[in-house]
Amino acid sequence: MRELAKLLEARLIVAVGDITAFSGDAIVNAANSGLLGGGGVDGAIHRSGGPDILAECRTLRASRLRDGLPTGQAVMTGAGRLAVRAVIHTVGPVWSGGGRGEPELLASCYANCLKLAESSGFESIAFPAISTGVYGYPRNQAGSVAFRTIASFAREHALPGSIWLVFHSEAEANAFLEAISPEASRESPGRTP
Numbered sequence: 085m086r087e088l089a090k091l092l093e094a095r096l097i098v099a100v101g102d103i104t105a106f107s108g109d110a111i112v113n114a115a116n117s118g119l120l121g122g123g124g125v126d127g128a129i130h131r132s133g134g135p136d137i138l139a140e141c142r143t144l145r146a147s148r149l150r151d152g153l154p155t156g157q158a159v160m161t162g163a164g165r166l167a168v169r170a171v172i173h174t175v176g177p178v179w180s181g182g183g184r185g186e187p188e189l190l191a192s193c194y195a196n197c198l199k200l201a202e203s204s205g206f207e208s209i210a211f212p213a214i215s216t217g218v219y220g221y222p223r224n225q226a227g228s229v230a231f232r233t234i235a236s237f238a239r240e241h242a243l244p245g246s247i248w249l250v251f252h253s254e255a256e257a258n259a260f261l262e263a264i265s266p267e268a269s270r271e272s273p274g275r276t277p
Contacts, residue, residue, distance in 0.1 A: 085250065088257050091268050092238050096231075096247050100257050103250040104132035107167040108208030110160075110244075112197050114215065115173040117152035119145055119159075125212040129171060133164030137171055156192030160200050170204065172197045176215030179222065187229050190215055194233040202243045210248035213256065223256065224263035231264040235271045 085101035103111050103125060114125045119141040121130040130137055140161035145152070153159055158174040174197050177189040193214050201209045211230070215221035234247055251257035261268070 085248075088254070089261055091231075092235055092247075092271055095238050095245060096234055096249065098249050098251070098257055098261060100251050100254050102128075103210055103212050104128050104166060106210040106248065106250060108210060108246065108248070109168060109206035110170045110172050110201055110204070110209045111163075111166065111168050112158075112209065112211045112214070113171050113173045114212050114217070115153065115175055117154065117175050119149065119153055119173055124217045129166070133166045133171065136164035137161055141173070156189040156196065158193065158196035158200050160204070168210075169206070172200050172209070174214065176219055176221065179215065179220040182225070186215075186221065187225070190221065190226060190229045191233040194230055195237060198234070198237045198241070198244065198247070202241055206244050208246040208248070209244045210250050212250060212252075213260070223259055227260040227263040228267065230260075231267055231271075235267070 085099045085106060087097055087099045089098040113129045116122045116126065121127055121138060144159060153173060153175050155175045155177050158172050160170050160172050163169060163171050174193040176193050177186040179186055213226060216223050216226045
């Protein structure tokens with residue numbers, strides 16, 4: 085994992101790498117509502133974590149999440165073979181032009197994952213870029229929502245103390261940093277590149 089920037093008094097780390105290689109308390113899975121695996125980050129987490137994650141997701145679906153995980157909500161499972169304590173699954177919104185509550189739903193994804201991490205006493209959490217893949221959320225707009233939500237949460241809560249945004253490529257990470265530049269300069273006057 086290669087760090088590109090530290091923001092919000094070094095609590096927010098922007099990095100490039102494979103989120104399944106993150107070593108800390110939790111990683112976030114950009115899941116679909118069925119929780120039974122899929123493509124992109126979701127598929128990578130299930131492949132790297134092994135069958136235990138899928139087994140827990142099936143148990144959740146058979147009990148309290150019979151209709152699937154609603155968009156914007158989050159649920160936690162064990163991490164199987166991953167080098168973290170837990171996987172927090174969240175379902176991001178599918179982009180439909182922005183007029184169907186997508187910003188609020190995306191903000192809920194980040195906030196609910198952070199709340200689960202805090203209530204579990206987790207010091208560190210790593211997020212992928214939720215909804216920016218096949219769900220089509222414009223990266224610059226998604227980046228602004230993610231940054232504002234994380235900044236707001238970090239102002240009010242001590243945990244998690246280390247919040248990572250892990251991008252698949254340096255181009256994606258730099259696009260995020262560019263999109264949030266005005267907001268970041270207000271929130272993080274001492275930004276470390």
